[in-house]
Amino acid sequence: MLTALSIRDVVLIEALDLDFGAGLGVLTGETGAGKSILLDSLGLALGARADSGLVRQGAAQSVVTAVFDLPDPAAAATLLADSGLDFDTSEPLTIRRIVKADGGSRAFVNDQPASAGLLRELGPYLVEIHGQHDDRGLLNARGHRALLDSFGKLDTAAVTTAHREFRDAEDALAQARATQDSAARDREWLEHAVAELTALAAEPGEEAQLAERRATMQRGEKIATELQAIAELLDGSDGALTRLRQAARILDRIAQDHPALTEALAALDRALIEGGATQDKVDEAAEALAFDPAQLEADETRLFELRAIARKHRVQPDDLAELTETLAARLTLIEGGEGEIARLEAAVATAEAAYTQAAEALSAARTAAAARLDAAVASELAPLKLDAARFRTVVDPLPRDSWSASGRDRVEFEVSTNPGAPFAPLIKIASGGELSRFILALKVALAEEGGARTLIFDEIDRGVGGAVASAIGERLARLSAGAQLLVVTHSPQVAARGAHHLLIAKSHDGLVTRTGVRALDDAARREEIARMLSGAQITDEARAQAERLLEAA
Template sequence: MLRGLNIKDMLLIDQLDLEFQSGLNVLTGETGAGKSILLDSLGFVLGWRGRADLVRTGADQGEVIAVFELPNNHPAHEILRDAGLPDDDDLILRRTNSRDGRKTAYVNDRRCSGEVLRNLSETLIELHGQHDDRGLLDPKGHRDLLDTFAGLDLTDLRTAWRERARLQRELDAAKLALETAQADADYLRHAADELTTLSPEVGEDTTLDEKRRLMQAGERIREDIAKAANALGPSGAESMLGDATRWLEGASDKAEGRLDNALQSLSRAMNELGDAQRGVEDTLDALDFDPMELENCEERLFAIRALARKHNVQPDELPALADDFANRLRAIDTGADDIVALESKLAAAAKSYDDLAKDVHDKRTKAGVELSKSMSVELSPLKLERAVFVVEITDADPSASGIDTVTFTVATNPGAPAGPINKIASGGELSRFLLALKVCLTKGSSGITMIFDEIDRGVGGATADAVGRRLAGIARDAQVLVVTHSPQVAAKGAHQWRVSKSVRDGATFSTVEPMLGDARIDEIARMLAGDTITAEARAAARSLLG
């Protein structure tokens, strides 16, 4: 509920504080007094699109603050939490507009985007009037309005639609994959056979390359290593060291110990020579290979590398590629079965959706008849007893909201063709249709502030009285703000304010004053009689106020 509205330096308002109440709040005043300024300012703080030149002449910045009281279950709480904004029982919206056109919005004293502001506004305020193209006059919203009237819960239908759509996507993807795979089947089978025949392993390319290099090097160095082996062996260094050791040992007894160190060194040299011989012999054994082995190694290495180039992958990626080809071939073999299974699941999901959509269609059809009857009851007191309101339900492409298109149509005169409400009804008729619709659609609803901007335009007398009674009826369960020129409507308000215009120091200002007691009687009398308020007008005003 809108509790307060503070406006500073906006259009013709320099400073204004308003405190609204629950029930029916009425704004009256002469044409041009500035009632629209209040709505423009409220729309500005709610983030609605409107006129750009809002800052009062001579001021650097305009500002509007709106304070709302939120019940615990109000949908605005969820929007605040999702946006990471402070969530309290009171919601304070503040928006500024600088002279150069820059706009800044705050929610509970925290900066926020225009999108968050507009999302909040949709849960806080409904504006209805002759130019209402956001709500009741928008055919795109008629289905939602009928669903609200019928108390429909579309959760199961939307879940069924999502499941159907998901399975359809999976089936389409499976069919495309199978079609693509089948087009490449011959290539896949040939490539898979080629990889299976070669059967490369991860790391095999490196191993074969090292082995090949070693064998190629062996051909070049084996001769020198063999020569070294002969030089170190029994016919070479080993024999000479052995002879030297025997000769020195024979002479050592007579050398009085002078050859001991030499003999020890020769012993160590013989040991080292043995180690060298074993290393050389091991190397010769490693280099001893069959030339066919080198040829086979090179043939496999080149085959692996050629296959890697063919498929534009690294040699170590060939085993994974073989697995991928095998999987794709299995998909071809099993794809048809998978598609049959998906088609069966999709058919079941489609039937579930169709059953739910048919049930929703039947409930909408029943609710459409009930809404049409309710409208007939409401239209008669509004002097539209000859008009016919019909909820038209036609086929629509299946969607998460069902298989129906809903359009509110009217025929204003007997025998006249019916058409969309926003194209058939005249200005005054349209206002009354909107009011009747709102009465029917808001029964039992609460928690939102509704604004009716001159919805009583073009009507008077008993019809205006009926309009006022219905506005008062709506206001029993919700807060309603009405901008009106009708004394009959104004008299039904629980609270009334007068908007007036004055000139101070050569500047024009709009002011708003609460109408209480005799002041309210005089204001309604002015609405009845004009500028000159007579005793008869005051008596009529008292009669209207009851």
């Protein structure tokens, strides 16, 4: 709901702050008083083109601020979030648009910079403006299907689910066919690659194991001669340990002849012990580094094969086992692909049949709802002086490539304004007054299903009066019970129905002309409606008639 509108320096408006309430609000004033300026100002806040001609003469810029209280802010919040803007759904939504005299413009949503395009996207969630050249809301055929579903209280969940399953089945089939086609083109290569990889039988970690074992054997090969030489020097027939043992035996015979010889024998024993430990370690290393030349050659051959095949397939050696499984699966798909594709084709057929059944049921429900909507609109046409017109809701099948989660139907509202005239889309109606009254009839019939909670009708009573104007006023009042309505009107019958009444008037100070707006109390309302009845010269009879209209409302 629009709760406030602040206008600064727009055409003839210098400064204006308006508050709006729920229900039916009427805006009246003499022709040329500036009622269109209010709508143009609101249009700016909703993303209309920034025209520097709207800036009041002598001012640097125009500023329009509109504040909305959204009873269901989820959709607007999602749209703002997608645009990177924060919105606390417990707070009002404030839109500010600035237009500079040089033509530049800026927009803000809750004080966050925004684009005019975003304001245009927000507009349908906030306000519907129905006037001479409106092409949104009920006139946009893209929304007619949702309006019909809402009017008929139709449940589309089954169609949505069936469509998703149908599309998933089609996607799976398409992917299988693409894979099959690609694999079939590579069959000869796949057969060779799988045979080669299977024969190789690579295992994860095998390359590292082989490389480590080869490195160990290569180290052993390199120092084998040195280890043998060390063994000969230590324990050969003429080795150090042999000579030390010989010396130890001699010392053992003469050690008692002098204390130093005893100490020498003890030292020699220790040397023999360390020498023996040295020989043990050398033997241990020789055993660990021992290698079989045939095994070394076999390991090197295997390692080179692994690395060569890995380079060939542009993978790491550890990935060869997984590659073997992947390519084998592709080859299996070729060999058994026809059966899998046949299974997926059957799944698609089953899913399509389920979708068709659900969509046909929804189409039948839409056709029935369309008949009820046509009857409801028809009952509203005669009181609105549209008794020669006809309305119909067209429900036609869509081509297969246009089927969607919303079903298989194209829905559009069409009218024929004169007997014998062909039906045409609602937007093709030539007369602005007829168009507005058709929209009113539709809105009443739809009971405000879908659409914004604030509706603005610009001169819906153009060209009518008397009973027709009374009928329009009665329907506007009825419609305002579930929404906020703002109506620019020249009809006293419509004005008398308003819960709120704003008077738009020009004033002159000799130099500058300004447009102002003021809320009317009961006495002022009666006077304004009397003016609308009698013209410039207000008579007592007009005041009495105005009083009767207000009492009847």
